[in-house]
Amino acid sequence: MQEPCSAPSSDPAVEQSLRLEIAQLRAELETLRQEKSDLEILLEMTTEHSDTVEAELQREAEETLRESEHRLAQFLEAVPVGVFVVDGGGRSYYANRMAQQILGYIPITQVATDQLSETYQVYQAGAERLYLTADLPIVRALTGESSTVDDMVLRQGDRTVPLEVWASPIYNEKGQVVYAIAAFQDITERKRAEDALRIAEANYRSIFENATEGIYQTTPDGQYLSANPAIARMYGYDSPAELMASVGDITQQVYVDPQERDRFRSLLTQHGEVKNFEYQVYRRDGTVMWLLESARSVRDGAGRVLYYEGMCIDITQRKQQEQSLQQRVQQLQIEIDEAKRQRQVAEITQTDYFRQIQQEAEQFKRRLAE
CATH class of the missing domain: 3.30.450.20 (PAS domain)
Structure with missing residues (x-):
């Protein structure tokens, strides 16, 4: 009968090493379990916190929206x-x-x-x-x-x-x-x-179109900007448009004496307006006409002259009458002077002194005749 085989003898060092490895694995497993538990707790807390944060953000958003709507309503009401x-x-x-x-x-x-x-x-x-x-x-x-x-x-x-x-x-x-x-x-x-402006403009346009006085606007250098029918007729033109198209330089084409235009502009520069300015102009047919004019400078906000505007009337007939009257006055003065001289002569001839001289002259003439 054979003897049973005996169990192999174990190495204490190997066994100890295995036990240590098993203990380490168990510790790591426990650590993993703990970390898992911690993660589950953290996840649960995070979820709860996220819900709280989301609710808070929703509440703040709604409050902001209400405030915005309130401010907008206040603005719209105001x-x-x-x-x-x-x-x-x-x-x-x-x-x-x-x-x-x-x-x-x-x-x-x-x-x-x-x-x-x-x-x-x-x-x-x-x-x-x-x-x-x-x-x-x-x-x-x-x-x-x-x-x-x-x-x-x-x-x-x-x-x-x-x-x-x-x-x-x-x-x-x-x-x-x-x-x-x-x-x-x-x-x-x-x-x-x-409406009031339209009425005022219509009234002004009616006055402008139907006035017997010439009404105009010109640039300082002598070009017409606007003219009414009356001034066109004064110069012998059929319409304001024809006048403005034909006259491009008032100083050279209209003024009989261009220096009068310089004087006119100088007065406007000094005083801003001119009243009762008399001067001679040429009509379309070359005849001379006297005008009486009042005008003013129109300036912008910076004080620069934009244009002149004014009114004028034809005083040629008045000037002719004045000239005729002056001539009559001069003639009358001559007649008065002649009558005065004759009266003075008559008065002198009636004086005793004149008679005495006259007698002496007669006696002198007789002596010369003898």
Whole structure:
């Protein structure tokens, strides 16, 4: 019977080394487990913190948005023009206080764009018809077009309010029109001023065209800028246009004495105006005419002379009458002097002294005759 085989003997050093390696692996495994646990805790905390941060950011964003909207509303309420906003569907979205004041009431949100003119009684200025819907600036803005008009009026009973309106589209990030905004103002006073200006201009034009006095504007170097019919007739031209086209140098073509033009300009330079300036000019046919002129210099903001403007009248007949009168006065003076001389002679011949001399002369003549 054979003896059983004996177990191989173990090496204590190898065994110790294996045990150390196993212990190290177990420690590393425990470390990994701990790190995993820490990471899970950190991830959970990070997720919770992220939710908190996101909520805080959302709250801050909403608060900022509310503040921005509040400031915008304050700004829109403070602006001195009406502001009216419709959404992309054309429904009323917002109107500030001035808009409500001009319109006369709070805008109706259910009003469609094709009913705006009728609802708010918007008319074409100078016409008895409602403003065409397609031409309304806010409707044009919904199509992406910015526009400005000043031919719109609101009719509120017996009251008519002329408006100037500006409108623009508002786009989203995709380039789609989501709102249209219109700003408008009551331009009653401006229209009154424009009407008054038109009337004043018409009156001035009527005076300018129909005045019997010549009215003109010229450059300092002697070119006509404007002339009325009266001055054209004075110079013998059929129209102001013909006068201005024919006369390019007033000094050389018009003045009989060009030095008078220099004196005229010198007076304007010194005093800014000239009154009752008399001088002679040539008419178109070469005849000489006397003019009486008053003029002033028109200057810009820097004091530079832009042009002269003035009025003149033909005093040729008066001058001829003055000359005729002067000649008559001179002739009368001669006659007076002659009559005076004859009277003096008559007075002398009636004196005793003259008679005595006359007698002596007679006696002297008789003696000479003997």
